[in-house]
Amino acid sequence: MTALLRPGREPSQHTLLVSDAVDQGRRGAASWVEQELSLGSKVYYKGWLPDGGRRDGHWLTGPSGPRGARDALTTGQLEFLDFPTLVERSGATSDGVLAVYRGEVERALDELWPTVAMTQESPELPMADDARLVSEYARWEAGFDDLTHRWPVRMLCQLCVAAESERAVWETVAVHHRDVVDGFWSATADDGHWQPRGDLDAHVARRFGAAVHGALRTAREGEHGPDLHLDLSGVDFMDVACAEILMLAARSAPVDQHVVLHGGPRFLRRLFDAVGRPPSVRESEDAP
Amino acid sequence: MTGGLVQPGLVHLGLLFDGPDDLVASALPTLRSALDGGDEILVAADRAVVRRLREAFGSEARRITFPPPTSLVRSTEPDFLAAVRGWVRPGRRTTVLGQYLPTMSARDCAFGEDAVGVVRSDLPLTLICCCRRDLHPDLVAVLERTHPQMATAIGVVDNPGHRAPATASPTPAALWGEVAARVGVDGLADLAALRRCVAAVAARAGLEGDAVRAAVLAVHEAAVLAVRRGEPDHAHLTLEVRAQPGQAVFSELTGPHGIPVRPGPSGDPLAHLRPFCARAAVHDEAERRAVRVLSTV
Numbered sequence: 001m002t003a004l005l006r007p008g009r010e011p012s013q014h015t016l017l018v019s020d021a022v023d024q025g026r027r028g029a030a031s032w033v034e035q036e037l038s039l040g041s042k043v044y045y046k047g048w049l050p051d052g053g054r055r056d057g058h059w060l061t062g063p064s065g066p067r068g069a070r071d072a073l074t075t076g077q078l079e080f081l082d083f084p085t086l087v088e089r090s091g092a093t094s095d096g097v098l099a100v101y102r103g104e105v106e107r108a109l110d111e112l113w114p115t116v117a118m119t120q121e122s123p124e125l126p127m128a129d130d131a132r133l134v135s136e137y138a139r140w141e142a143g144f145d146d147l148t149h150r151w152p153v154r155m156l157c158q159l160c161v162a163a164e165s166e167r168a169v170w171e172t173v174a175v176h177h178r179d180v181v182d183g184f185w186s187a188t189a190d191d192g193h194w195q196p197r198g199d200l201d202a203h204v205a206r207r208f209g210a211a212v213h214g215a216l217r218t219a220r221e222g223e224h225g226p227d228l229h230l231d232l233s234g235v236d237f238m239d240v241a242c243a244e245i246l247m248l249a250a251r252s253a254p255v256d257q258h259v260v261l262h263g264g265p266r267f268l269r270r271l272f273d274a275v276g277r278p279p280s281v282r283e284s285e286d287a288p
Numbered sequence: 289m290t291g292g293l294v295q296p297g298l299v300h301l302g303l304l305f306d307g308p309d310d311l312v313a314s315a316l317p318t319l320r321s322a323l324d325g326g327d328e329i330l331v332a333a334d335r336a337v338v339r340r341l342r343e344a345f346g347s348e349a350r351r352i353t354f355p356p357p358t359s360l361v362r363s364t365e366p367d368f369l370a371a372v373r374g375w376v377r378p379g380r381r382t383t384v385l386g387q388y389l390p391t392m393s394a395r396d397c398a399f400g401e402d403a404v405g406v407v408r409s410d411l412p413l414t415l416i417c418c419c420r421r422d423l424h425p426d427l428v429a430v431l432e433r434t435h436p437q438m439a440t441a442i443g444v445v446d447n448p449g450h451r452a453p454a455t456a457s458p459t460p461a462a463l464w465g466e467v468a469a470r471v472g473v474d475g476l477a478d479l480a481a482l483r484r485c486v487a488a489v490a491a492r493a494g495l496e497g498d499a500v501r502a503a504v505l506a507v508h509e510a511a512v513l514a515v516r517r518g519e520p521d522h523a524h525l526t527l528e529v530r531a532q533p534g535q536a537v538f539s540e541l542t543g544p545h546g547i548p549v550r551p552g553p554s555g556d557p558l559a560h561l562r563p564f565c566a567r568a569a570v571h572d573e574a575e576r577r578a579v580r581v582l583s584t585v
Contacts, residue, residue, distance in 0.1 A: 020477060184480055199483070202512045203476035237483060239508055240560050267501045274563045 016176030042113035047121035094139035174214030192224030197234030232264025302435030394426035401434035464530035493531035503583035506565035
């Protein structure tokens with residue numbers, strides 16, 4: 001979360017906030033909501049209500065939540081929708097989900113809110129055994145991208161690793177590789193370059209691998225593709241586990257797809273060589 | 289084994305003997321190999337041994353230096369290690385033969401031998417440590433425990449009696465001076481603090497740029513190994529970092545002894561971190577495990 005609030009960071013459009021534990025995720029989401037409220041955004045919050053289904057029992061809008069969120073719920077700047085109701089309205093299809101979100105954005109703009117902030121808690125979707133659901137999920141997340149491009153919308157998707165299956169974590173991070181914040185590391189995409197930042201270590205190696213997978217998949221389909229241009233200039237630390245995952249992903253890519261390295265210290269190249277750099281990983285002309 | 293042969297670092301040999309003829313017969317294959325390889329050779333032995341070696345090597349004995357046996361003895365372990373460091377010559381290997389003296393303390397002797405094995409094993413040295421079988425049994429036991437290989441008349445053989453240095457006190461880590469930084473970690477999510485700690489000490493010790501990055505990576509990987517393979521899964525580890533400014537950073541991770549360390553594809557569980565440090569070793573005891581990493585300036 002700290003990276004989300006770091007001075008100088010451009011306002012995010014569609015960001016995934018990853019947390020290991022429930023409390024950690026709540027702190028990050030609460031900070032984001034508070035910030036959006038202070039910026040004057042209309043905030044739509046979707047989440048799980050505790051037993052009894054009362055909004056004033058929720059951690060954000062209940063007595064123990066931040067004062068600003070409770071007040072905003074009263075004034076109408078913050079609206080809360082619980083997940084069962086969302087599923088009922090949307091049918092858990094991509095078209096249904098997007099229709100709900102689009103309706104909320106249009107209503108907020110009709111009410112002359114300058115910006116719209118939308119966030120949802122970790123959805124606990126049963127992706128493990130449901131390929132159709134994975135496909136629908138990818139489609140509605142792509143629809144969220146479209147929402148943020150067309151209107152003044154900022155979207156924060158929350159992912160609590162402790163609450164999700166491995167498959168759900170993998171698919172969620174892969175879909176959000178263009179803008180993910182996960183503790184000590186984050187990633188963004190800009191002008192055809194994918195840029196991970198911060199500390200990439202064994203603790204986040206699987207999530208980093210998912211993001212690499214998503215970046216490779218998107219690069220194959222994008223206008224700059226099929227090569228993945230990897231900007232390493234923001235990487236402060238990478239360990240053997242993450243280096244191996246990156247090299248393995250590059251080795252597994254189609255034969256016509258390369259990973260092109262930009263920037264970053266020479267030491268990272270030494271690390272890649274130590275774990276086994278395949279021919280599909282090559283240097284750009286601006287390499288150190 | 290010596291003079292441009294396979295092992296670039298320390299070769300630490302023990303030699304048990306009954307008398308001068310026995311010692312010379314067991315040392316000859318190693319010394320011959322060292323002479324052929326162009327090593328500098330020091331033999332600090334009693335007069336009977338020196339006489340027999342001069343006879344065995346003939347005119348080539350002029351290439352061997354014969355200081356008195358007491359010249360290898362130092363009053364403290366750090367002084368002893370400094371003397372060991374002083375035997376190193378640029379661009380070539382040095383082979384040193386020395387004898388245990390009857391007046392030596394078994395405890396001090398064990399400490400020095402362990403220290404050489406743990407903290408000086410990156411040096412291009414071949415040490416042949418000789419102990420007469422009729423010395424105090426504790427001294428004989430030290431020689432049998434602290435040497436991974438033995439010099440014999442048929443050449444160098446593995447020593448089944450070798451035991452890696454204990455993690456318990458006295459630990460050779462103390463030779464690197466006071467603990468410059470100590471940090472506790474509880475699992476993989478906690479390793480950023482460990483990395484910052486190593487980076488700060490390494491920079492203060494004089495490591496720069498990629499050398500700092502390598503030291504940090506090596507200790508981080510050692511911690512990953514210790515945390516992941518410990519039991520319970522996310523065991524508490526303590527990192528202690530010591531530094532000798534301008535020379536080295538010595539990091540020691542200790543925690544509960546867990547499931548056995550699994551060897552990697554090469555058979556060495558530390559193979560993935562060795563390219564990034566001068567020396568790494570795992571020491572297991574019944575209750576504790578220690579992983580030690582040495583990074584040099």
